[in-house]
Amino acid sequence: xxxxxxxxxxxxxxQELIALNLSQAGHESLLAADAQEALDRVRESxxxxxxxxxxxxxxxxxxxxxxxxxxxxxxxxxxxxxTARADEVDKLMGLESGxxxxxTKPFSIRELNARIKAVLRRRAPQxxxxxxxxxxxxxxxxxxxxxVRGDEISLGPTEFKLLHFFMTHPExxxxxxxxxxxxxxxxxxxxxxxxxxxxxxxxxxxxxxNTAELLQTVRGSGYRLTALP
Amino acid sequence: xxxxxxxxxxxxxxQELIALNLSQAGHESLLAADAQEALDRVRESxxxxxxxxxxxxxxxxxxxxxxxxxxxxxxxxxxxxxTARADEVDKLMGLESGxxxxxTKPFSIRELNARIKAVLRRRAPQxxxxxxxxxxxxxxxxxxxxxVRGDEISLGPTEFKLLHFFMTHPExxxxxxxxxxxxxxxxxxxxxxxxxxxxxxxxxxxxxxNTAELLQTVRGSGYRLTALP
DNA sequence: GCATGCTGTAACATTGCCGTCACACCTTGT
DNA sequence: ACAAGGTGTGACGGCAATGTTACAGCATGC
Numbered sequence: 072x073x074x075x076x077x078x079x080x081x082x083x084x085x086q087e088l089i090a091l092n093l094s095q096a097g098h099e100s101l102l103a104a105d106a107q108e109a110l111d112r113v114r115e116s117x118x119x120x121x122x123x124x125x126x127x128x129x130x131x132x133x134x135x136x137x138x139x140x141x142x143x144x145x146x147x148x149x150x151x152x153x154t155a156r157a158d159e160v161d162k163l164m165g166l167e168s169g170x171x172x173x174x175t176k177p178f179s180i181r182e183l184n185a186r187i188k189a190v191l192r193r194r195a196p197q198x199x200x201x202x203x204x205x206x207x208x209x210x211x212x213x214x215x216x217x218x219v220r221g222d223e224i225s226l227g228p229t230e231f232k233l234l235h236f237f238m239t240h241p242e243x244x245x246x247x248x249x250x251x252x253x254x255x256x257x258x259x260x261x262x263x264x265x266x267x268x269x270x271x272x273x274x275x276x277x278x279x280x281n282t283a284e285l286l287q288t289v290r291g292s293g294y295r296l297t298a299l300p
Numbered sequence: 301x302x303x304x305x306x307x308x309x310x311x312x313x314x315q316e317l318i319a320l321n322l323s324q325a326g327h328e329s330l331l332a333a334d335a336q337e338a339l340d341r342v343r344e345s346x347x348x349x350x351x352x353x354x355x356x357x358x359x360x361x362x363x364x365x366x367x368x369x370x371x372x373x374x375x376x377x378x379x380x381x382x383t384a385r386a387d388e389v390d391k392l393m394g395l396e397s398g399x400x401x402x403x404t405k406p407f408s409i410r411e412l413n414a415r416i417k418a419v420l421r422r423r424a425p426q427x428x429x430x431x432x433x434x435x436x437x438x439x440x441x442x443x444x445x446x447x448v449r450g451d452e453i454s455l456g457p458t459e460f461k462l463l464h465f466f467m468t469h470p471e472x473x474x475x476x477x478x479x480x481x482x483x484x485x486x487x488x489x490x491x492x493x494x495x496x497x498x499x500x501x502x503x504x505x506x507x508x509x510n511t512a513e514l515l516q517t518v519r520g521s522g523y524r525l526t527a528l529p
Numbered sequence: 530g531c532a533t534g535c536t537g538t539a540a541c542a543t544t545g546c547c548g549t550c551a552c553a554c555c556t557t558g559t
Numbered sequence: 560a561c562a563a564g565g566t567g568t569g570a571c572g573g574c575a576a577t578g579t580t581a582c583a584g585c586a587t588g589c
Contacts, residue, residue, distance in 0.1 A: 181400055189428060227535055244444040265537055267577065272535095289444050290545075290576065291457030297443075299452070456546060494548055496566065519556070519565065 106130035125154035237296035335359035
């Protein structure tokens, strides 16, 4: 814990309420009263999460979300919307505009905390250029090599990305759809069963090093890379 | 509608006022005059919502909330605080102690009803991606694993969802129809007795860890996951 | 032009789970 | 004690999910 959270809210009462609550939960809160101030704040330092009120003076909360999503720097920062209007339409618009979650006012502090915790928890680890280690496996995106205790393993491009994804997201189960999104990229239109085939090819490549059993299938859910039996 | 609501209030005038109002709204009201009585009541049957007066003889309302939140059995029951003191501080303390909402006295019946309705609407404990604990059981949807004190339990997809449902809705009896709706999804056309079979399979899987008795049969009503003997 | 390596898809094989039934057992009321 | 309904239990056929193999297309390099 101990995340930095930007609160964009014009009503000072609610702002203080949230800020106090966040600090008690061990978070650092940054405050902004309108969209422009929020954008300025974000330019200085990137928060781990942004809470945005739907109704803001000047630029609306939704427009702010769009702006944040359009900016490469901020497009991956999770956003929670606060809205007084409980209509389904609003919810949809909020999510479509790019928010990760929304809460309708009046909301309880418990609920707010739960949402924050949930959003922060699924703050996904990114696939960077750094070498990744998992059990005996060593994967280096820079040199594009995979090895087990020094013995190199030869993988095709797709198998490499697939293993890279699993090694940066170990122990977690991912559906075929999620795997397609992360490894192939969103919006690709590929048969889900194709994932199975690549899992098989990856397993075959890992087989000689006896590390294939790390890649488990979870019937009905997807696949997972695990260190446990 | 038709929720059971526990009212913890020492002033009998207000108590009766609320009870009358609740019954007119189609709710069943349970009454308790102090914190201890409230705890006793809760032990018998779990209400859908608890109204707690801030000022109570003996243990204060806030302490009661803390006690309820500390108890595994009651930690997810929504709570609304009634308080005569309108200070922001009080609001904060009430919410931080674990209440879902608060109402300052004097309050209008209309407002009370609105709050109750709102809280009940968002009451349903959701089956999220968060790990769930219940007694010795630990279920993690993210990794799709269930364990008892470290020992993993292997479950099929349906048994997993079934256990997940019960663990997020403990201490409450669900009919076979309700279980089908929640676990299989609405509008499925499946024999109700099928639920029995899956309950049996789940029990068999829990048997080795001596946690099978947590899954109780309530003859004529359905099933329930409970910590009580 | 040919060989090579990789990919996505389809088709077939296999596994494991699911839903249902039949019957045994238990509970309740008369 | 009996009947009647509710629940436990074991077995079984079916089928959906997954494993596996084969193949055609498409780059790339020689």
